[in-house]
Amino acid sequence: MNATDLSKPRPFRKLLKGVRTNIAFIAMLLPGLFVLLINNYIPMFGVVIAFKRYRFNKDFFTSIITSEWIGFKNFEFFFKTPQAYEVTRNTILYNLVFIVLGVVIPVMLAIALNELLNKKLSNFYQSIMFLPYFLSWIVVSYLAYSMLSIENGFINRSIINALGLESINWYSEPRYWPFILTFFQVWKYTGYNAVVYHAAISGIDSEYYEAAAIDGATKWQQTKFITIPLLQPVIIIMTLLAVGRIFNADFGLFFNVPKDSGALYSVTDVIDTYVFRALRNSNSVGMAAASGLYQAVVGCITVFTANFIVRKIDRDKALF
Amino acid sequence: MMSKILKKQGKLNQISATGNILLNVLFIVITIVCMAPVLLVLSISFSSEEAIRHGGYSFIPQELSLKAYDYVLKAGDAIWRAYGVSIFVTVVGTFLSLAIICMYAYPLSRSSFKAKGFFSFLAYFTMIFGGGLVPWIMVYTRLFKISNSIWILIFPYLMNAWFVMIMRTFYKTSVPESIIESARIDGAGEFRTFLVIVLPLSKAGLATIGLFCTLVYWNDWYLPLMFVTERKFFNIQYLMYQTLVSIQYLTSGSAQFSEAAVVLANLPTESARMAIAIISIGPIVLAYPFFRKYFVKGLTIGAVKG
Numbered sequence: 001m002n003a004t005d006l007s008k009p010r011p012f013r014k015l016l017k018g019v020r021t022n023i024a025f026i027a028m029l030l031p032g033l034f035v036l037l038i039n040n041y042i043p044m045f046g047v048v049i050a051f052k053r054y055r056f057n058k059d060f061f062t063s064i065i066t067s068e069w070i071g072f073k074n075f076e077f078f079f080k081t082p083q084a085y086e087v088t089r090n091t092i093l094y095n096l097v098f099i100v101l102g103v104v105i106p107v108m109l110a111i112a113l114n115e116l117l118n119k120k121l122s123n124f125y126q127s128i129m130f131l132p133y134f135l136s137w138i139v140v141s142y143l144a145y146s147m148l149s150i151e152n153g154f155i156n157r158s159i160i161n162a163l164g165l166e167s168i169n170w171y172s173e174p175r176y177w178p179f180i181l182t183f184f185q186v187w188k189y190t191g192y193n194a195v196v197y198h199a200a201i202s203g204i205d206s207e208y209y210e211a212a213a214i215d216g217a218t219k220w221q222q223t224k225f226i227t228i229p230l231l232q233p234v235i236i237i238m239t240l241l242a243v244g245r246i247f248n249a250d251f252g253l254f255f256n257v258p259k260d261s262g263a264l265y266s267v268t269d270v271i272d273t274y275v276f277r278a279l280r281n282s283n284s285v286g287m288a289a290a291s292g293l294y295q296a297v298v299g300c301i302t303v304f305t306a307n308f309i310v311r312k313i314d315r316d317k318a319l320f
Numbered sequence: 321m322m323s324k325i326l327k328k329q330g331k332l333n334q335i336s337a338t339g340n341i342l343l344n345v346l347f348i349v350i351t352i353v354c355m356a357p358v359l360l361v362l363s364i365s366f367s368s369e370e371a372i373r374h375g376g377y378s379f380i381p382q383e384l385s386l387k388a389y390d391y392v393l394k395a396g397d398a399i400w401r402a403y404g405v406s407i408f409v410t411v412v413g414t415f416l417s418l419a420i421i422c423m424y425a426y427p428l429s430r431s432s433f434k435a436k437g438f439f440s441f442l443a444y445f446t447m448i449f450g451g452g453l454v455p456w457i458m459v460y461t462r463l464f465k466i467s468n469s470i471w472i473l474i475f476p477y478l479m480n481a482w483f484v485m486i487m488r489t490f491y492k493t494s495v496p497e498s499i500i501e502s503a504r505i506d507g508a509g510e511f512r513t514f515l516v517i518v519l520p521l522s523k524a525g526l527a528t529i530g531l532f533c534t535l536v537y538w539n540d541w542y543l544p545l546m547f548v549t550e551r552k553f554f555n556i557q558y559l560m561y562q563t564l565v566s567i568q569y570l571t572s573g574s575a576q577f578s579e580a581a582v583v584l585a586n587l588p589t590e591s592a593r594m595a596i597a598i599i600s601i602g603p604i605v606l607a608y609p610f611f612r613k614y615f616v617k618g619l620t621i622g623a624v625k626g
Contacts, residue, residue: 018434024510025427029439032424035479038459040446046455060463112347117340125347127612128354134604134611135358136539138557138564142597143357145564146364146377152590154360157376191354199616213333222333251542259564275453285454292452300449 047296050074050289074290083265083274084291091270094178094254095246098185103239105186106193107231111223113194114201126198129191137252140184144257148180172263181268184257185250200234201227237310244306247299248272271295358601365389365594372590388591392599399596401552402559405470406600409555410537413474417533418526420478425487426514431497440488443481457546467547473555476543477536483529486618490525491518528618531611538603556600563593 019026045064051074052067078084109129116122132140147154148170156167170176208226217225249270258268271291278288311318335343356379364377368385375382392399424443428436450456461467466475495518503513519526544558554562604611 022427022433022435025430025433027511028423028427028514031420032479032484033439033442035420035475036442036446038464039456039476039479040450042463043451043455043459044449046451046458049454049458050452056462060458063462109350112343115335115339116343116347117334117337118344121344121347125351127608128351130612130615131358131608132354134535134539134608135601136541136557138539138541138560139597139601141564142560142594143361146360146594147357149377152372152376154377154379158378161376187354187357195616209333219335219339256541256561272453279454279457289452289454292454296450296452303448 047289047293049286050293052286054285054289070286074286075294077284078287078291078294083269086266087269087271087274090267091249091272092246094181094185094249094270095242097182098189099239099242099246101182101186102189102193102242103235105190107197107228107235109190109194110197110201111227113198114227115219126191126195130195131191132188133192135188137250137256140188140253141256141259144180144184145259171259171261174264174267177258177264177267181253181257185253188253196238197231197234200231204230233314236313240306240310244303245299246302247295251276361594361597365591365598367591369588369590377590385588385591387588388595391588391592392595398551398554398559399556399599402554402556403599405473405553406538406555406557409470409473409540410534413477413537414530414533416474417478417480417483417536418530421480421483421487421529421533422519422522422526423514424479425484426491426518428484429488429491429495430500443479443484446479447481453546460547468550468553470553472547473540473543473553474537477533477540480533480536483532486532487522487525487529490522490528494525495521524614524617527610528614531607531614532618534607535604535611556596560593560596560600563596 048064049067051069051071052064053070053073054067055063057063057066113122113126116125135143145153148156150156150167150169150171153170155170160167168176170180204227208230209222212222212226249272251270251272254268254270255273255276258264260273261268272295275288275292275295278284278291307318334340360377360379363379363381364372365388366384366386367378367381368383368387371382371385424439427433428440430436460472460476466472499517499521500513503517508516539557540555541557541561544553544555545561548554548558
């Protein structure tokens, strides 16, 4: 041991020792850390753009540093637009509906799947219901278009016209869209959620049900007093995690399915699509960054709150 | 007495025959709702343009035609290129991200690794907070300047904190610590233990995460939407997006587009577009049996340790 080694502060030596003993583990972590650094941590420094009048200058860091500080001006500008309220409202309301439907329908279906006498059929239904989950939102937007297209769409041509009514211009009539968007969200994710809950129900010990049946419990009673209580932890955790992400909308659904139609923005625009268009159309980088940061911060608070509650219920189920 | 009750409950606590029929009817309806839109697109892709103009989109082709697929096969250079981009990105992306995720998750599963909490948090934190869309885009376009390249379609999805968590749980449940310990006693290094003992025991986990990654890459349209403007880097999903946008743009166009509209009129545009959608779903349908098997496994673990 030489003098320089000894002069190093203790925590640093401890760290060095830790690295040396775990060198193999550190090497395994490195590629992932590299991706996290570039994809997630460097962009976090970019949040300062929200407080600046952004001007591009030479490169990424120089532009951020040399752009002028303007405090909360970008936020002021964003919150003064009528869209600020609209997109926030849309994001939260849609997510609330999706959370409720994403629990109620799949749990009922999962219980029903479990009761079917023919297990092969049950398996078959699950396979079909699960399929929409594997299709991209672009494909879903094609499916929606084949139903809703003004000239050729199935609903206009084969149902509405056949009844002798005027075609509906679906892509410019906002009032239908809360239902259309909800339908496709439910269509895409119900099977997925049902399969998850079904797997959880299959894990319940069949002795509970046998004992209950011997005591004369009906199917309804068994569901109410065995299945639901035993599913409850999974339901609560899944719901709370979804509530934590209530500020983050599914960009694919809200951008692709309405085909980014301007006439529908009042009911289809969510924070994510708003930020995207602010960045693309008006080139108002500062405001886009401000609205993005607003989403990130509020979203972070909701996740922490949800996680805090999950932790209270069951430590092991918490995200962190 | 007991046997009487059991009899009333049905054999082995089963629902009644009527109940079973009702449930089956319910599920048949749901099955139809799930499949109908897909079948509609399939039917359109096999319809002739004439029939579509005449009767609109319908579930049974009024006049069967393979023109759309013929067009896609012969004239669809852009389509095949985009298909190639999708295949390349999916294969390379899945391989790389699987390797990175598996390596990142392994130390986090080892109780002897003291810093696992810190590195877990580094990954999880990205699920909680991000810099937002604007700086994220700038990092790739201004700092690393890899927009309009094949790598922008791969790099951003290489790490996924959620998959890391699932993989870590897989290691913990399928690889007993005692086996790792005995390998250490026999003098195997951490890398050797990982490659020779841990990975072969985690095959189901690898398959699950691999399929998750495949799906992420194959179905991606977000990255090209954000970063790609050059046609040669369009993947199949983004090409579909462009086709839906631009054919609509041409047909709704005013007189100045009439020339283009005439050219388009000769192409089986309506059915060709749907044919591309069907072709893009193809690989997923083929891989579907694997997807189902391993997805459920992964989802159960993911839901159990959320």
